[in-house]
Amino acid sequence: MNNKPDFARMKFYCDENLCIDCNGCVVACKEAHEVPVGVNRRKVVTINEGIVGQEISVSMACMHCADAPCQQVCPTDCFYIRADGIVLHDKDKCIGCGYCLFACPFGAPQFPKDGAFGTKGKMDKCTMCAGGPEETNSHEEFEKYGQNRISEGKVPMCASMCSTKALLVGDADEVTLIKTYRAVSKGKGIATEAMGW
Amino acid sequence: MANTWGYGAMTNHIGDMQNSKAIIIFGANPASNHPIAMQHILKAKEQNGAKIIVIDPRYTKTAAKSDVYCRIRTGTDIAFMYGMIRLIRDNNWVDKSFIADRVYGMEDIFTECEKFTPEHVEDVTGCPKELLIQATTAFATAEPGCLIWNQGWTQHTIGSSNTRLGSILQLTLGNMGKPGGGCNILRGHDNVQASTDLGCLADTLPGYYGLSEGSWKYFSKQWNVDYDWLKGRFKSKKMMESKGFSLGLWIHGVLEKENAANNADTPLKALVCIGNGISTITQTHKVKEALDKLDLVVFIDPFVNDAAVITTRGDNMFLLPAATQVETSGTVVNTARSAQWRTKVVEPLYEAREDQEILFDFAKRMGFYKEYVAGMGKGEKFTWPEDATNEIARSLKTIGFQGRTAERIKKHTENWHLFDSVSLKGKGVTEKEYYGLPWPCWTEKHPGSPVLYNINLPVSQGGMGFRNRFGTERNGSDLLSAKGSAPVGSKIDGGYAEITYKNIEELAGITLTAAEKKAVEGKNWKTDDSGILVDKAIEAGLAPYGNARARTIVWNFIDNIPKHREPLHSFRPDLVKQYPAVKDRKNHYRTNVRYESEQNAQEWVKDYPINIVSGRIVEHMGTGTETRASKYLAELSGEMYGEVHPNLAAKLGIKDNEMMWVYGTGEGKIKIRCKYSLRVDENSVFLPQNFSGVWSGESLESKYPKGTAPYSFGESSNQVTSYGYDQQTSCPETKCSLVRLERA
Numbered sequence: 001m002n003n004k005p006d007f008a009r010m011k012f013y014c015d016e017n018l019c020i021d022c023n024g025c026v027v028a029c030k031e032a033h034e035v036p037v038g039v040n041r042r043k044v045v046t047i048n049e050g051i052v053g054q055e056i057s058v059s060m061a062c063m064h065c066a067d068a069p070c071q072q073v074c075p076t077d078c079f080y081i082r083a084d085g086i087v088l089h090d091k092d093k094c095i096g097c098g099y100c101l102f103a104c105p106f107g108a109p110q111f112p113k114d115g116a117f118g119t120k121g122k123m124d125k126c127t128m129c130a131g132g133p134e135e136t137n138s139h140e141e142f143e144k145y146g147q148n149r150i151s152e153g154k155v156p157m158c159a160s161m162c163s164t165k166a167l168l169v170g171d172a173d174e175v176t177l178i179k180t181y182r183a184v185s186k187g188k189g190i191a192t193e194a195m196g197w
Numbered sequence: 198m199a200n201t202w203g204y205g206a207m208t209n210h211i212g213d214m215q216n217s218k219a220i221i222i223f224g225a226n227p228a229s230n231h232p233i234a235m236q237h238i239l240k241a242k243e244q245n246g247a248k249i250i251v252i253d254p255r256y257t258k259t260a261a262k263s264d265v266y267c268r269i270r271t272g273t274d275i276a277f278m279y280g281m282i283r284l285i286r287d288n289n290w291v292d293k294s295f296i297a298d299r300v301y302g303m304e305d306i307f308t309e310c311e312k313f314t315p316e317h318v319e320d321v322t323g324c325p326k327e328l329l330i331q332a333t334t335a336f337a338t339a340e341p342g343c344l345i346w347n348q349g350w351t352q353h354t355i356g357s358s359n360t361r362l363g364s365i366l367q368l369t370l371g372n373m374g375k376p377g378g379g380c381n382i383l384r385g386h387d388n389v390q391a392s393t394d395l396g397c398l399a400d401t402l403p404g405y406y407g408l409s410e411g412s413w414k415y416f417s418k419q420w421n422v423d424y425d426w427l428k429g430r431f432k433s434k435k436m437m438e439s440k441g442f443s444l445g446l447w448i449h450g451v452l453e454k455e456n457a458a459n460n461a462d463t464p465l466k467a468l469v470c471i472g473n474g475i476s477t478i479t480q481t482h483k484v485k486e487a488l489d490k491l492d493l494v495v496f497i498d499p500f501v502n503d504a505a506v507i508t509t510r511g512d513n514m515f516l517l518p519a520a521t522q523v524e525t526s527g528t529v530v531n532t533a534r535s536a537q538w539r540t541k542v543v544e545p546l547y548e549a550r551e552d553q554e555i556l557f558d559f560a561k562r563m564g565f566y567k568e569y570v571a572g573m574g575k576g577e578k579f580t581w582p583e584d585a586t587n588e589i590a591r592s593l594k595t596i597g598f599q600g601r602t603a604e605r606i607k608k609h610t611e612n613w614h615l616f617d618s619v620s621l622k623g624k625g626v627t628e629k630e631y632y633g634l635p636w637p638c639w640t641e642k643h644p645g646s647p648v649l650y651n652i653n654l655p656v657s658q659g660g661m662g663f664r665n666r667f668g669t670e671r672n673g674s675d676l677l678s679a680k681g682s683a684p685v686g687s688k689i690d691g692g693y694a695e696i697t698y699k700n701i702e703e704l705a706g707i708t709l710t711a712a713e714k715k716a717v718e719g720k721n722w723k724t725d726d727s728g729i730l731v732d733k734a735i736e737a738g739l740a741p742y743g744n745a746r747a748r749t750i751v752w753n754f755i756d757n758i759p760k761h762r763e764p765l766h767s768f769r770p771d772l773v774k775q776y777p778a779v780k781d782r783k784n785h786y787r788t789n790v791r792y793e794s795e796q797n798a799q800e801w802v803k804d805y806p807i808n809i810v811s812g813r814i815v816e817h818m819g820t821g822t823e824t825r826a827s828k829y830l831a832e833l834s835g836e837m838y839g840e841v842h843p844n845l846a847a848k849l850g851i852k853d854n855e856m857m858w859v860y861g862t863g864e865g866k867i868k869i870r871c872k873y874s875l876r877v878d879e880n881s882v883f884l885p886q887n888f889s890g891v892w893s894g895e896s897l898e899s900k901y902p903k904g905t906a907p908y909s910f911g912e913s914s915n916q917v918t919s920y921g922y923d924q925q926t927s928c929p930e931t932k933c934s935l936v937r938l939e940r941a
Contacts, residue, residue, distance in 0.1 A: 017243065020228035020235050022815045023833055030829040037832045050875030055261035163232030164239055169837050187246045191215035194236060194618035 008171035009066075009085045010128055011157075013179065014059045018166030021046050021057035028161035029061075032129070033146025039110045041126040042158050059158070059167050061126035062087060062108035069103035084150075086128045087136075091144050096121030128169065129156035165195035198380065199405070200754070201364040202373070202747040203664025204596065206390060209343060210381035210533035211636065212619040214243045215379030219248045219339030221332070223363065224274060224349025226447065228258035229815040231347075231383045231532075233417040235259070238345075248335040252277060252324075253349065255840075255883055256876045265332045268770060268878060269322040271808055272870045272933040274352060280318030281333045283312050285369055290337035293373025298679040299663060300368050301671065302750035305758050321772060322762070323878075324353065337370060341378035348385055349812070352932050354778060354792065357925040365749050365759070373747070374650035374662075376620075381928040382790040384532040386818065387522075389525070391530035394596060394636075397929075399786055401443040404593035406723075408438045415724050419592040421571035430565075432461045439787070445478050445922050446788040447928035451487040459787040467493040471552065472519065474820030475504050476889050479918040481931040482865040485509070497555055500822045500907075503889035506900045507913075509906050516902070519552055520545040527582035528606055535621070535633025535645070536601055538610040541808035553581060594723050597637020597646070597741075599731065605641065609633055621647045626795045631659060639741060655686035656740050665695045665743025671752070677745050685737035695743035696734045697721040705737035755779050755924055764933030765792065765921045766801045766862050768808045768880065773797075779924050786927045795920055805935035807845070808881040811914055817887030824887070825907035839909025840874035840883035841938070849938055856941035859884070861917030861934060868894040868941050869912050882938060884914035886931070892916075 021044050029035065029042045042061040048054040064087045071079035071087065078093035079100075100123060103110045110124045131148030134141035141148060149156060159169040168175045185192055199205035214237045227235045239262060241247040243791060252274075260266045269277055270395055285291055287308050296303050315326035322329075336342050344367055350359040364380055372378035384390055396403035406412040417424040431437040436584040442450045442465065450456050450465040457464050468491055475484055488508035496502040497517045505516055522529075523542040530536050545551060560569040570577060570590070573584040586603040609616070609632055615624045616632040623630045634645035639656075646659035654660030662678050669676050677692025693704050698717040702708055709717070709729070716727040722734065722741035734741045750757050756779075763769065763776045778792040816834035817824040824830045839859060841851065851857050853873040859882070860866045868891075869884075877883045888911025890897050898906050921930030 018236075018239050020232060020239075022228065022232045024232065026833065027827075027829045030832075034901065037828060050256050050877075052256055052260075052266055055256075055258075057258075057261070069666075164236040182243070185244050189245055189246070191212075191240070191619040192244060194212060194240075 005022075006082045007083045007085075009173070010064060010170065011085070011172040011175050012061065012063060012128075013168045013175050015166045015168075015179075016056050016058045016115055019044065019057045019059055020096075020164055020166070024161045024163050025158035025167055028157040029126075032149075032157040035124070035146065036112050039112050039124050041108075041110060041124065042142050043107075059162075060106055060108075061158070062104075062128075063106055064126075064128060069105065070100035070109065071105040073099045080133070082130065086130045086150070088127055088130060088132055088138060089123065089125070089147075090133045091122045091124075091131075094122045096123060098123070129154070198360055198364055198382075199666075200751045201361055201368075201749070202650060202743075203666045204649060205393075205405075205743065206596075206636075206649070207380070207384070207533050208373065208384045209376070209381055210535070210621060210647055211381070211531075212617075212621060213376055213379070213648065214238055214343055214345075214381060215245060215619050217241050217247050217339075217341060217343040218245060218338045218377065219250065219342035220345060221250045221252065221336055221478045222259055222263075222345045223252045224359070224384055225345050225347030226253070226257040226259045226349070226812060227345070227347075227383060228262065229419045230385075230813050232815070234383055235262075235844075238262075243602045248339060250331065250332045250336060254808075254878070254881060255812065257812075258815070265328065265335055267324045267332050269324045271810060271881075272355070272764040272767075273322040273711070273761070274350060274353075274359050275355065275362055275759055276313055276318055276321040277324065277329065278366050279310040279313035279761070280322075280329050281336070282306060282366060282369055283313050284315070284330060284333040285337050286310065288337070289824075291369050295373075296349065296368065299373075299681040299746055301674060301676055301746040301748045302758070303365075303369070306365055306369070306749050308759070309758055310434050321769075321776075328553045338476060341372050341375050342370065343372070343377060343379050343381050345383060346380045347383045349932065351923075351926075351928050352930060353928075354765055354921045354924055354930050354933075355756075355760075355762050356923045356928050356930075357754070358756055358762075361751070362759040364747070368747055368749070373493070374648065374652060376648055376651075378649065382532070388529050390534060391528065391536075392530055394530065394593065394598075399443040403589070404595045404598070406595060407502075408440065410438065411435075413437065416592070418726075419572060419588070419829060420568075421574060426568065434459050442785065443786040443927040444473070444475070445927050446786050446790070447488040448480070448483045449788045449790075451490050452483065453789075456788050459784045459789070465491065465530030467491060467495075469495040469497070470502060470504070471497040474502070474508065474822060476820050476913045476915055477886055477931075478858075479911045479915050479931055479934075480863050480865065480920060481507065481915040482863060484915075485566060486903075497552070498822070499549065501901055501905045502825055503820050503822055503913075506890060506897045507892065517555055518547065518549040519555065520549045520675075524549065525551045528586055528601075528603075531633065534635040535631075536606045536609075537633050538603075538607045553585075591726075591861050594725075594731075597639045597643075599728065600638035600641050600643045601636065602641060605634060621645075629658070634817075636744075637661070639735055640728065643735070652682060652684045654684065655738055656684050657686075657735050660684035661740040661742075662692070662744035664740075664866045665693070665745035667745070667748055669694050669745075670929050671750075675746075676748070677743070683744055684738060684740060687744075687927070688739060689736040689744075693739065694745075695722060696730050696739065696741050698730065701730055701733055704739060705733050705734060707737065709910075723830075762924075763796070764798045765930070766805070766919045766933065766935045767796070768802055768935065769801055770800050782924070785922070788927075790922055790927070791920065792924065801862055801935050805860070805937050806880075807936050807938055809914075809918070809936055810877060810881050810883045811882065811886055811918065811931050811934075814885045814887055817885070819887065820889050820913070821887040821911075822889070822907070825890075825909045828908055831908035834885075834887075835909040836870060837885065837888040837914075838870040838872040840872050840877050842875065842877050842879045842881070843873045844879050845882075849940065851938065851940045858939045858941050859917050860937040860939070862919045862936075863917070865916030866893050867891075867912035867914070871938075882936065884917070886914050887911075889913045 131150035132145035251260040524545040526541040560566040573579040585601040621631040631645040638645040680691040890910030919934035
């Protein structure tokens with residue numbers, strides 16, 4: 001047994017059976033972090049739109065990989081991974097080359113044209129509402145990375161606003177447990193408390 | 198609905214949908230318009246194994262989550278439902294004992310459905326008969342199933358028939374009055390239920406009391422004003438008791454001279470518009486004309502009403518800035534009759550004022566402030582909004598508001614976490630009460646009624662039968678419910694009339710004291726301020742409004758039973774002869790309205806060969822006045838468009854993302870972007886209802902007062918929606934219109 005502190009492993013999960021393409025997560029993210037128009041840290045993607053029986057929607061952002069490809073390819077080594085698994089980056093080191101976009105399997109990196117998120121061209125992406133390398137909850141951190149809700153013990157904005165609770169975020173143990181509970185109650189002919197009013 | 202079983206409101210509630218084994222979503226798109234309700238629908242599907250059946254002309258985001266999707270032509274809902282009822286009858290899925298005990302007039306429905314064979318339904322609606330059979334089988338064999346609808350049903354010339362037949366469909370299956378069943382009408386936006394409860398309608402006083410002398414006298418008492426003074430405010434007693442112009446029809450009171458005869462010989466001269474997006478009603482070009490012609494126009498809104506930009510009038514128009522919901526406090530009522538308290542977060546910013554402050558100021562300047570606030574009973578020293586909330590609770594006895602005092606509503610809101618979202622039941626300090634005291638909430642001890650017409654609960658715990666509203670007997674048939682079908686714990690094992698001072702002793706099996714008798718003399722459950730009649734009824738397990746049968750026949754309507762009638766501008770003129778519109782109506786909400794003559798004025802489809810499907814999109818609300826002023830919502834949806842099937846677009850020579858002109862059957866035309874989409878069929882164009890600020894190709898941005906223009910603009914779809922109003926309610930027909938598309 002090890003006696004090290006048990007860090008969370010933060011993960012997103014989006015249930016495509018529940019996602020209704022309402023874009024609540026997208027707007028919540030943008031409002032919370034004052035993201036410039038055109039930058040989409042989170043996107044809802046619908047495939048087969050309008051094709052009967054084949055339309056699927058899912059909300060996507062940085063997946064905060066354990067072995068993050070973006071970190072491996074970055075020529076300036078601007079990425080760092082927190083003990084809880086959240087992948088962040090330092091915009092002061094970023095040169096906006098776009099190599100991370102080559103590596104990312106999900107299309108998460110965004111490249112602002114201008115605006116509040118630093119100099120033109122620096123990469124921006126989902127921080128899982130955990131800010132960045134500047135002093136926690138400082139003005140500088142907000143200007144470059146947005147809110148740091150994790151430091152305040154709050155749920156990231158996207159999942160907290162999800163109308164159907166398709167989008168979950170948190171310690172992977174908790175997220176998987178919710179999924180397990182949902183699987184167990186599936187098709188049982190029972191009603192359970194709402195996942196949020 | 199009110200004409201079927203007594204109340205026109207959602208019968209169950211949103212969390213209750215999780216108890217359903219099948220859900221029909223018909224003329225509604227909750228994934229876009231009620232995302233939170235969608236959570237419960239999807240939970241019913243996942244956990245309860247409910248089949249989700251979506252019937253809609255457009256393959257919506259909601260339809261994408263369905264098990265069965267039936268695409269029908271707009272305006273053919275009744276044909277589809279009669280097809281369902283016929284199948285239900287022929288397969289013996291009818292709940293015979295429910296009908297025998299609690300329904301009047303079902304035979305006529307079973308006769309009418311005869312002609313709607315699956316083949317005929319396929320011809321009328323365009324939906325393959327196999328899907329009709331599949332949908333009906335899934336719904337009828339599920340126990341219980343709920344029915345959800347929305348403006349896709351109400352905004353039609355036959356909207357009132359749609360909602361009635363939907364109610365009747367649930368009666369045939371015995372799905373009423375039970376958890377997981379019911380008619381769950383999703384209201385169009387926040388607090389609509391409360392608006393109609395409080396009488397923001399052209400034909401009733403608050404609480405649906407009607408406009409008769411008795412109703413006015415009752416309210417003059419509740420408002421602490423003299424009846425004759427009240428009468429003196431009107432031009433005549435006749436006008437006092439006449440329905441007003443409705444939201445759909447007021448423009449005709451301005452523009453058409455002939456309607457002056459219905460309006461005390463005068464055209465409408467002034468308009469005060471408080472928080473209403475009047476460009477969401479049809480024929481916006483007529484709205485513009487009417488606004489231009491009025492002597493005075495006042496808009497009271499937090500954002501600039503787009504109609505103020507549409508009009509080209511030069512003078513006598515006023516924009517009064519109103520506070521938003523976070524700058525004010527008071528109750529808000531959800532779609533399911535539950536109330537919640539809203540607390541003021543900040544004082545109104547800048548020049549904005551709370552609605553009541555603006556209205557108080559009007560009353561002061563017009564000289565009736567003292568009378569205006571008299572109902573609260575404290576002269577000018579009242580506490581807002583608590584005293585007003587309590588006045589409402591006291592006055593709206595018809596819908597059982599007596600228990601909804603400010604104190605109780607606040608207690609529920611503050612203890613929000615103690616309630617179960619599926620049953621609405623409370624714990625701890627609110628044990629045995631239902632969240633938000635869903636009306637009817639008969640007394641200050643009553644817990645509220647989460648599921649209407651449920652006879653498996655005592656009245657004191659939210660149970661009741663159908664309301665006795667249409668008499669006790671009709672053509673020799675009993676209109677009261679049969680023996681054995683009364684709420685549990687009832688002194689009377691069957692039907693009974695509404696409670697009055699005359700029948701209370703006999704029905705409740707009690708003797709009133711002399712003082713009690715004196716207090717209730719001449720009163721009934723709707724007018725008794727002493728509360729004795731309601732208290733004694735509930736003690737005896739009786740619903741104050743009686744226990745009667747739901748009815749399928751509404752003898753005071755043009756269509757005694759719901760009938761399919763082709764839209765005025767029908768895509769299928771060959772069916773018009775078989776299913777014609779009603780005759781033109783005189784003085785329908787003070788307006789002479791064309792039905793038959795409009796339908797036959799020309800063969801519309803020749804010049805306007807494309808059907809429109811209209812609806813809201815998830816990013817925007819109403820006219821988009823508020824949401825189009827949000828940067829991020831404007832980013833997601835920044836421009837008006839029309840969804841066109843690629844095959845149709847190809848025929849018309851319009852490429853994806855090109856601009857196209859849409860010409861309506863009226864004089865309106867709009868220039869919008871063509872968006873290729875498989876959501877619509879090959880005869881239709883989908884037009885979102887949420888845009889404004891562009892007028893037939895011209896931007897109106899420069900007309901906004903400095904700094905008030907929203908981020909996104911677009912043509913209003915209602916410039917091309919056709920003439921047409923519900924034959925009973927006068928709700929405008931936004932759903933069935935024909936247009937012509939041309940490459941711009």
